[in-house]
Amino acid sequence: MKHAGTQPSADTPLLRQYQRIKAQHPDHILFFRCGDFYEMFFEDAKVAARVLGIALTRRGTDANGEPVPLAGVPYHSVEPYLAKMIRAGYKVAICEQMENPRFAKGVVKREVVRVVTPGTVVEENLLENKANNYLVGLVLEGERWGLAALDFSTGEFSITQFEGPSASATCQAEIARLQPAEVVLLAEERAAIELALNWQASQAELGLGAETGEPTREGAAEVATRTPEDRPAIAALEGSMPLARARELLVRHFGVHDLSGFGAEDCAAGVRAAALALEYVRETQRAQVAHLTQLRVYQPGEFMMLDATTQRSLELVANLTDASRRHTLLEVLDHTATAMGGRMLRAWLLKPLRSPERICERLDAVGVFVGRGVVRAQTLEALRAVHDLERILSRAVLKTANARDLVALRASLQQVPKLRALLREVLTEATLLQRLYEEMDPLEDLVSELVAALVDNPPVSVREGGLVRDGFDPKLDELRAIAGDSKSWIAAMRQAEIERTGIPNLKIGYNKVFGYYIEVSNSHLDKVPPTYIRKQTLVNGERFITPELKEKEEIILHAEERIQELEFEIFERLREKVCQQARQIQRTAAAVATLDVLVALAQAAVSGDYCRPQITPHGPDAELRILDGRHPVLESLDLGQPFVPNDTVLDHRENQILLITGPNMAGKSTYIRQVALITLLAHVGSYVPAREARIPIVDRIFTRVGAMDQIARGQSTFLVEMSETANILNNATDESLVILDEIGRGTSTYDGLSIAWAVVEYLHNTKGRRPLTLFATHYHELTDLEGILPRVKNYNVAVVEEEDRVAFLYKIVRGATDRSYGIYAAQVAGLPRAAIRRAKEILQSLEEGSGVHVKPAGGRSRAGEETLQLTFFDVLEHPVVERLRAVDINRMTPIEALALLAQLVAEVKNSRGSS
């Protein structure tokens, strides 16, 4: 925010200090600590008042005699306000008082200690505890992308890069997986990156200024909602980041000789991206980044690729209805006991492995816990006592962790010996468990120090004492004795004074203004000795002090102040010790999280009656075979009847493409998704909902499911459908699994059928691009392909046709359906019987090619019937048809289409009304 020109200069020392600091943070909202409040002045005050819905007041005047706008929030409950600012797209600079105001000479020293941005928050309330919060660094070098994923709240830091013609698409899929809260890039590359990732539209939609990316002041208040998941906040850094400088930054940060220890030599673009992210967090977090202890390099090919559409339409971690976790694969599997395990499970689901060895390592470990119920239950119980070690550690590094955090850390680490003991019983049965056992460090020294030092239930504040146990620090014990003695001295004094003066209700109290005082009620004032010095008159009595009382007060207050300071010092030392163990704590945390996920997957397998999939390599002989497969999410819901399991066989010889036909609501979509989900789960290293499953390694799963609502993207639905289909045809390989649901539904029948037909042919015939495919379609004409293309097989969902209705069996059987059952669907939906009967008549006539017999209105006799040769245009001959012909659907947004539809409907109704 630049308002140097318009902002008046201030004429108090405090405002002068404010403006000096604000000048260094023109783009941030400055939360300026004043006593118990964070205050905002000038423009910032107006923005804060609007975004936070707090009162805008005035304080004093500036140099021009104008009142200074002011808004404030209480420091002890700042988090929700911070959250609102961040979600509205602002960055907040936190400016603290750096000395105790009581001892300050002149204006209290203040400094910005941290800038909070969407990608760097660590506050518990600003984060979802079972999801990562990524800051992504991005660089683009021609056709090469470098990507760094940094979760500042946990210390996870990894890099990769993408090369070649499809690098942008791969990078985009990776970003969709990470769902970063914020992306940091170079200002000079911004336009190119936004273009390549399709982010241009975000500016206008979010009310962001086109050049700066900072929210426009007007726009932001209205759009005070979360940034859409696929368009993170953007931080554009000025200047450049040459490789040499990037290397140096990282080498210095990690304290290593070179980056070869991380295996990062061949990842130059990734290194540059990491340096961008690191520079950004160092700048915003004032160098408090000690928990970034390691850089991990990964290859894009390590994981099965899931583009954004596939992630969404398979409802892996967010559902299509409200983007929440409800009814997602994650929800069904999430039996994790810790937040860390929850985050890891989520990450695993979005990063299925492609190495059969690594998958089997996980399966072996899951299998151990499937087979051993007691160990599983005991492990789960120990895990339940483990807190979020990763985020506690990050808060410790940022000095925002309090004593409760360290007590939680202590309690968590105390579980580690129990977990190791449980692992020891089973570690010969799975190499992964052996490794976890070795990686878990109980950190005994740290734990015993924390046990000795910290009380069990410390207060939230770390500056007001009450944190440290008696007997831990001799100096502290001494001060406590002094303060305690003096307090009992005061109690004794009261007793003595009551006896000496004969005032039975004499009281000794304390307040901040007078310190300790003696209070006497009006009725006994005559007994007050002359040595008492009067300080204050109340309605019911008077307050006095005496010199000896003041002497003791001095001792008590001094001791208490010293106690608070000393306790804080001790606490800070402990926090520092925790930070020194960052690497070991992180390793332990990762091992505990992994164990948590493995146990959770075992729990899911047991409660869902899943089987261990057999993983086979990819190749021409690969076969995907599922016996009695189920949809993991649907089967967990109450459908009013048991879920019907189904078999699947896909291979490259005869069963490459399965065409699935059947009436609406028969279970086609469910079936093809369940195959995708089972395949994905197998790659995650999970057991799968089936009686038996043989799953070959797959490089990608593609889906094109349903006519999704893409209004937010401002593109026509059909265009989206086609671009997603194009993505599949261009990128699917022999190793891919493709799920197509109702391709071509978004356009006219003949167009749609032709496109669907061509898509099947392409997937069947193009060498190198012959993915295993499941194709659910309402075009029963497509079933003719089985006779023509050797690797296409027809299946349909069995139904029983009774007299007047269709009963669904949800059983997939070999063969084609010869009809679309649309009329049955209409009947199920409750169309009147007469209309249904009539529709059947018309259908029959059309199928016979004999035209439709038009009934005269109200007439029952056949005499008045005419025959109408039916074509589309005949039916539609109406003035609006002319207008419809002029419409180009592909160039319309869904909103425009809706508007046009509304208009046409209104016209039709009007013409009815007037005729």
Ligand code: ADP
């Ligand atoms: P289609 O795609 O053929 O229109 P869906 O796959 O959307 O049908 O399924 C419609 C509904 O049928 C589901 O919401 C579910 O309630 C039920 N259903 C689908 N498959 C099964 C099954 N295998 N067992 C039991 N109910 C099922």
Ligand code: MG
């Ligand atoms: Mg369907």
